[in-house]
Amino acid sequence: MSIIYIQFFCAFALIATIFFVVLWLRKSQRDLQAVTLELERCKLTLEISEHVGRFGSWHMNAGTRVVRWSDYIFDMHERRHSLGHPPLENAIDYYHRADRLMAQSAVEKALKKGEDFEFRARIITEQGNEIPVLSRGTCQIDKDGSVLGVFGCFIDLSAPEDR
Template identity: 60%
Template sequence: MLLDYLFYFLIFTLADAAGYLAFRLRKLRSELRDVRLELDRCQLTLEISEDVGRFGSWHLDAKTNALKWSDYIFDMHERRHSLGHPPIETAVHYYHPDDREMVKAVVARALKDGDDFEFRARVLTENNRELPVLARGTCQIGGDGDVLGIFGCFVDLSRPEDRKFG
């Protein structure tokens, strides 16, 4: 008799736990949907802001040297999106030859020491146009003090009549 009660108690407890887990799963899915909608809204706001403000953002992963560009950075460089994000070496070669060594030194110092930076330089686009930019970068530092990456932006300093990308 006691075993019967214990058996029913375990069944009831398992059913109750399963019901609770199903409820939590529905709630988490709803929260995830809300977070995705908010992320999409933030992404759209950033894209509109970049276009209106004539700036683009980028990120360099210090461990892998993987570089990621926002859409506006692709547009500034007149680089086709289908080519994907460029390797860091290719990105450096978009700078005017007279600016490349300075850019390499600034980025190397940031990766080594965690120094934020700002500089003006010239970018040579895929269509061989010269585009003046203001570059800013801030380092992402891990809990151990190591540089994890650099978040940066370019501000397009060209005159409106010189802009042909969209």
């Protein structure tokens, strides 16, 4: 008889546990949906801000040296999205020849020494257009002091009538 009570208790405990896990999962799913919606809202706000403010953001992973561009940076460089995010060397090649060494030096210092940078330069777009930009970069440093990557932005300095 006591075995029947133990089996009944175990079955009840299992059903109760499953019930609470299902409730917890549903709440987690609602929370995840809310966070996803907020993330999408923030992304859209950033995209609108970039186009209105004429700036774009980028991030370079120190390990892969791939530079991830925001949509506005692709637009600014007149680069097709289908070409993907450029490796650092290709991104540096967009700078005007006279500005390329300065840009490359600033990025290398950031990667080696963790130094932030800011400079004015010119980029040459895929269509051959010259655009003056302000480039800023700040280093992402891990707890050991190693550079994980560089976050940055380009600000389009061209006059409205030149756009």
